[in-house]
Amino acid sequence: MELERTLTSAVAIKDPSDGVAERQQVITSLCGICDAGCGVNVYLENGMIHHIEPLPDHPRGSCCPRGMRAREIVYSKDRLLYPMQRVGPKGTDTFERISWDEAMDTIVSRLRRVADRWGPEAICMYTGRGNFERSLLDMFGPAGTRESSASSLFFPFGSPNTTGVGAICYVAHGKIAPQATFGAYTLDMFNDVDQAELIVVWGANPATDSPPTMLKRIKAAQRRGAQVVVIDHRRSETAKATRARWVGIRPGTDGALALSMIHVLIQEGLYDREFVEKWTIGFDQLRDYVQQFSPEEAERITWVPAQTIRELARAIASAQGAAQVMYTGLEYTNSGVQNIRATLILWALAGQLDVPGGMVFKMPGTDFRPNRTLVEPPTHVDPVGKDKYPLYHFFRNEAHAMELPRAILDGDPYPIRAMFIGGSSIITAYPQPDLWRRCFERLDFLVVVDRFLTADALYADVVLPATTMFEIESYMTYGPHIQLRRRVIEPLGEARNDYLIRAELACRLGYGDIYPQTEEEMLEFALEGTGVTVEMLRENPTGVSRPVPEMVYRKWEHGLLRRDGRPGFETPSGKFEITSNLLAAYGYDPLPVYTEPVEGPVAAxxxxxxxxxxxxxxxxxxxxxxxxxxxxxxxxxxxxxxxxxxxxxxxxxxxxxxxxxxxxxxxxxxxxxxxxxxxxxxxxxxxxxxxxxxxxxxxxxxxxxxxxxxxxxxxxxxxxxxxxxxxxxxxxxxxx
Structure with a gap:
């Protein structure tokens, strides 16, 4: 039976604008169209979502075009509403509707069959951005990680092979580069644009990011006189919205630009000498290395004029607060980690690390941290990809998705024969979709959980319908703030909360005691001992905040960055590591070396x-x-x-x-x-x-x-x- 026909018996999804409103209701909750969790009021008419509006005083009080069209998304005719199993060839939308019991029985029996023949490590879990929901991250995030999009669901079953979108997003920028340099995550920092005299947007586009609240802050800073520079190959939406100075750059050469600006700081004596002498290692090696990145040479590499490089370096060093607004844009090159490290080192040398208006470490105890289950992975076998990307595994405690084709198609280092994919579309997100189609055809068993039919689902044996974020109860944290994600409407059809799907599967596999089995139990577990209760959140629909510790700058001088309370940084040397001991220990160059893009006009x-x-x-x-x-x-x-x-x-x-x-x-x-x-x-x-x-x-x-x-x-x-x-x-x- 074709998928289209499986939906004809679904609940009738009316247009919420049809007819005269019998009753209007307003529910304060959180948007869930992406993972930002913007605070919203949801307006219901006749029990159905009519529209949503942002909460103006919320930490993320905005609403993007996707959120404004939540009604269309939730009530789309394309929503998956019932469990389905394949009845036709892989690669086609030929499914028939089945019950949840049938779906779960099938999944459990097929997974056990794979484990009996190939070992439990032959099963892999993959989670995408569609599963970036707080309860999923906290209840199923692997132990040994600060935060992960991957899932521990199959760890107790015996498989270390969990992975997810972290294999292609954020980890270089948010974890590896900063940890290798000063021993903290970007989660532990913020860009103090509110006090900055200069704001440099680099590898980011706040005008289109989710949520777009950073753009509002940048514009507010401009109104009090801050200057804005955007480094990008495009005059981005942010550059146009702020009328910023646009510095065009050849993609992939950001590291060379940062190194050239470091060259200028050193050559002109603009760097923070006291910081360098007391709190860094590797400066002498860096000084020698950057000699090859004069502004004139960097102009040849980056296409940024030499005079612009000098002007920007001087501006960063002389500003009374230079904020670096950066996201993942620098990750996707042959020297992504090192490019990002070069920018972090540039900011520190310029005296813009942990100062008002600069790149600031949060005070310890600022963030509200719910409880997590923290399930350890099995150790009888290494996850796929650990051999090739050991430092990635060090930070993530998971397999590397880019190496899955090697395991699925070649059995190296061992076969992967079954996958469970939640909230993702690997075929559209990863290089070479035909490669992944071959992988999915080769699998013995594939499960996909989603709200809509994805390219991956066309190869699934079982497809499970997931709820939208308006159909569940959960929570969201924003620094010291936590808010209940209130259920706005009941799930459509037989759609289920992704969290509950995984919790039930764990129960059927014999270890349901590890994960709370209902939304209420999950909320109570997450909040136990935090000083906040479910009742408090229900009584305060816009959330509650913990007191924020008074800000202290240059925290390394006060023992606020190390777990032992001593001055310095949480690095092997206790200092800001221009030459990274962590990178050296894993066989990588300890300097922030620049690598020319291998498929580029210079190298090829x-x-x-x-x-x-x-x-x-x-x-x-x-x-x-x-x-x-x-x-x-x-x-x-x-x-x-x-x-x-x-x-x-x-x-x-x-x-x-x-x-x-x-x-x-x-x-x-x-x-x-x-x-x-x-x-x-x-x-x-x-x-x-x-x-x-x-x-x-x-x-x-x-x-x-x-x-x-x-x-x-x-x-x-x-x-x-x-x-x-x-x-x-x-x-x-x-x-x-």
Whole structure:
């Protein structure tokens, strides 16, 4: 039976705007269209969501276009509402409806069958951004990690192979680079734009990030006189919204720019000498290394004018507070971890670490931390990928998803024969979708849990329907603040909370005592001993906050960064490590070395003759969330087709005009897009929309999976992240 027919017997999903409202109700809760958890009031009419509005005084009091269209998403005709099992060939939407008992019985029996034949390690759990819900992260996050998107669900069953979107997102920026440099996560820090004199946006785009509250803070800082600089290959939405100084840069060369600015600080004596002498190791080696990155040489590498490099370095060093607004944009190159380390070192040398208006460490005890289950992984066998990316495993305690094809297709280091995928679409998120289709065809068993049919689900044996965040009870934390995620409506059809699906599966596999089995039990477990109760949260729908400790700056001088309370940093040396002992221990260069993109115009000049444009993908928009929402009419109106953005100079050379149908071609394939021609991108560089490839997307998006152009073997050697932002391509006009 085709999937479309499995929904005909579903609950009738009415348009909430039909008819006259019998009763309006307002419920204060949290948006759940992405993982930001913005505070909202949800307006119901006749028991159905009508619209939502942001809570103005909430820590994340905003509402993006996706949130504003929550009604369309929740009541979409494409929602999965019942468990289904495959009745036709893999790769097709041929399913039949089954009961939850049948689905769970099937899953348990098939997993046991795989474990009996191949060992429990042959089962792998994968979780994506769709599962970034606080209770899932806290109740199922693996032990040995501060925070992880992966799940411990199959640890008690005997499999160490849990992994997730952390294999391609955030870990380099949020964990490896800062920990290797000063022994803290970016979760332990904040950018003090509220007091900054200079704000440098680098590897981020607050205008389209989730939530967009940082843009509001930047604009407020501007109104009191702060200057804003945006370093990006595009004049981004943030650059335009703030009228910032735009510094264009060749994708993948950010590390060279940071090293060149360090060169300027040292050459002109602008660095913090006292900090260097008392609190760092490796400065002499760095001073020698950056000699090769003069502004003139860096201009050749980065395409940033030498005078601009000097001006920006001086501005950062002289500002009374320079805030670095950075996210994951620097991760996806051949030296992603080291590029990020170079920027962190630049800020510290410039005297902008843990000072008002700079890059500030939070005070200990600031964040509200709920209880976690902290289940340890089995140790009888190493997870897949630990051999190749040991430092990633050190921080994540999990397998590396980029190495799964090696295990599935080649049995190296051992076979993976079953997968459980929650809230993700690997085929649209990872390089080379055909590689992953082959993987899913090879598996003995695949389960997918989602709200909508994904590209991965077309290969699943069992598909389970998940609720939206408006149909569950949970919680969300924001620094010292915690708020109850109140259920707004009952689950549609037979959809279930992802948390409850995993908890029941654990119970059926024989270890349900590890995980609370109801939402109420989960809330009580999370809050036990914290001083906050479920009753308090119910009585305070906008949440409660703990007192924040009084701020102390330069915390390394006061013993506030080390667990033993001694002055210094939580690093092997106790100092800020320009040369990282951690990186050296794992065989990596301890200096923040720059690596030229291996598929770029400098390192691959012959290839660049055929593919002369620098490819970049991954810029975020607010009309979708990765591969989600390309089936939602109200959001499609904002971006009906996937775009490739190129400069007029490159367009004229190819006979391309704005709005033309084109192919983006790389050494690995060609994908159709619509051309957007604008001066808002550097010559020689293109930006290609990500997220295409969903089977339920509008046709243009369905055909435009950008990862047909990317390379699964081109990675950062430390994090294992694929290169999405420094490849080669060309753009050709569709003829006729």
């Amino acid at each position: 000049p012959d290839l660049a003759k055929t593919y002369p444009l620098v490819f970049n993908s991954g810029a975020r928009v607010q009309s979708d969330f990765r591969s989600q929402h390309h089936n939602i009419p109200g959001l499609l109106k904002l971006r009906p087709e996937p775009l490739v953005t190129l400069n007029p100079r490159d367009a004229v050379a190819r006979g391309i005009e704005d709005g033309d149908e084109v192919f983006v071609v790389s050494p690995r394939g060609r994908v159709p897009f619509r051309a957007r021609v604008t001066e808002d991108i550097m010559p020689g560089v293109v930006e290609v929309n990500m997220g295409g490839g969903s089977p339920i997307a509008a046709e243009a998006w369905r055909q435009a999976n950008v990862n047909e152009l990317t390379d699964p073997d081109n990675r950062d050697p430390i994090s294992g992240f694929p290169v999405y932002k420094a490849l080669l391509c060309d753009v050709v006009k569709v003829q006729g």
